[in-house]
Amino acid sequence: MANGIRLDFHPVCVQRMRQVMAVSACSTQALPQPPRGAATAPLAQGVRVTWSAGGSTGVLGYEVFRARGPLDTRPARAGFSATLQFDDAGLGTYYYRVRTVRAADTSGFCAEVPGTSACAMSAGAPLAAGAAPVAGLSADLNADGREDVLVLRQGDSSLGPMLGQGAGTVGNGTLSVPGFISTGGTPSCLGIADLTGDGIPDLLVGAQSDKSLRIHIGNATAGVPNGK
Numbered sequence: 001m002a003n004g005i006r007l008d009f010h011p012v013c014v015q016r017m018r019q020v021m022a023v024s025a026c027s028t029q030a031l032p033q034p035p036r037g038a039a040t041a042p043l044a045q046g047v048r049v050t051w052s053a054g055g056s057t058g059v060l061g062y063e064v065f066r067a068r069g070p071l072d073t074r075p076a077r078a079g080f081s082a083t084l085q086f087d088d089a090g091l092g093t094y095y096y097r098v099r100t101v102r103a104a105d106t107s108g109f110c111a112e113v114p115g116t117s118a119c120a121m122s123a124g125a126p127l128a129a130g131a132a133p134v135a136g137l138s139a140d141l142n143a144d145g146r147e148d149v150l151v152l153r154q155g156d157s158s159l160g161p162m163l164g165q166g167a168g169t170v171g172n173g174t175l176s177v178p179g180f181i182s183t184g185g186t187p188s189c190l191g192i193a194d195l196t197g198d199g200i201p202d203l204l205v206g207a208q209s210d211k212s213l214r215i216h217i218g219n220a221t222a223g224v225p226n227g228k
Contacts, residue, residue, distance in 0.1 A: 032056045032100045032107035035084075040096060040115030046089040047115035049096050053084065054110075058102050062086070066094040070112065091117050127162070130178050131155020139192050139201060141218075145169025151178055152190045152205065159183050159190070159203065159216070181216065185209035194218075 033054030041048045049064055061082040065075035075097060078088050088094070093116040100107035129136075132155035141148040146164035153160055160178030164171040184207030195202040200218035207214060 030056070032059070032102050032105055034100055034107040034110045035062060035098045036110065038096065038098055038110045038113045040113050042116060042118035043087060043089075045091070045119050046087060046117050047094065047096070048085060048087050049098065049113070049115060050085045051098050051110060054100050054107060056100055056102065056107070060101050060103060062098050063101055063106070064088070065097045065099075065109070068092075068094060070095050070114070088115075091119060093117075127175060128178070129153070129162070130158070130160045130180075133160070134188060135190055137190065137192060140164075141201060146171040149175055150190065150192070150203070152183075152187050154186060154188070156180075157183055157185055157187055159187075159205070183207070183216065184212055184214045187214075 033056045035051035035054050038049065038051040041050070051062070053059065061080055062084075063080055064078045064086045066078045066088065067075040072095065075095075078094075078096070079086060080101070086098075088096075093114055095112050095114050097109035097112050099109050129151045130153045133151045133153050135152040136149055138147050138149050140146065141150065141161055142163060144164075146166050146169060148164045149162040151160040151162065159181040161181070162175040162178045165174045165176060166172040183205045186207055186209040187205045188208045189206040191204045192201050193204065194200065195204075195215065196217060198220075200220050202218045203216040205214045205216065206212075
């Protein structure tokens with residue numbers, strides 16, 4: 001404490017100082033070693049990452065990072081494990097790296113390993129969306145409990161609602177033929193919100209040609225949104 005203020009070094013600075021000290025003849029502080037032998041195995045809805053300890057003392061646990069592509073310079077932190085394995089819930093393929101965590105420092109990453117969930121997303125047949133679609137979003141446009149899709153098209157300056165198909169509130173993964181709602185010239189982006197407070201979703205479209213924002217007030221039948 002100095003005048004009632006505690007001064008702490010940033011963890012990166014601490015790690016760098018330890019690296020410098022490690023090459024000094026008078027230093028007895030060993031750098032933390034990254035895990036070894038990282039591997040992945042598919043789970044029902046995710047991936048299990050396992051590894052061996054790097055041999056460092058004072059280890060609190062391990063941080064696991066993942067990225068959608070290989071050798072990503074900014075992978076996302078997936079979580080922390082105090083053991084030598086980590087179960088990551090998710091679909092598709094990720095690239096994993098693990099590092100050792102101690103109270104005062106962390107190691108570098110281990111070698112990157114890919115992992116793919118056994119329950120990957122299926123590649124469905126393409127659906128016709130209209131002329132030059134440039135954006136889209138999903139929402140329950142007609143209040144039937146099933147997700148619908150709204151496509152923004154530059155080819156004919158229109159919105160194309162595609163209603164989710166199914167029985168009751170359960171969708172079956174298919175959509176209706178896209179509808180047609182005329183909008184501004186050269187539309188480029190869209191959003192959805194209840195702008196009037198009536199519980200009916202409204203649409204906002206940004207147009208490049210005249211630098212405008214166009215508002216489409218949602219319609220309803222007997223107070224229930226009809227997706228038109």
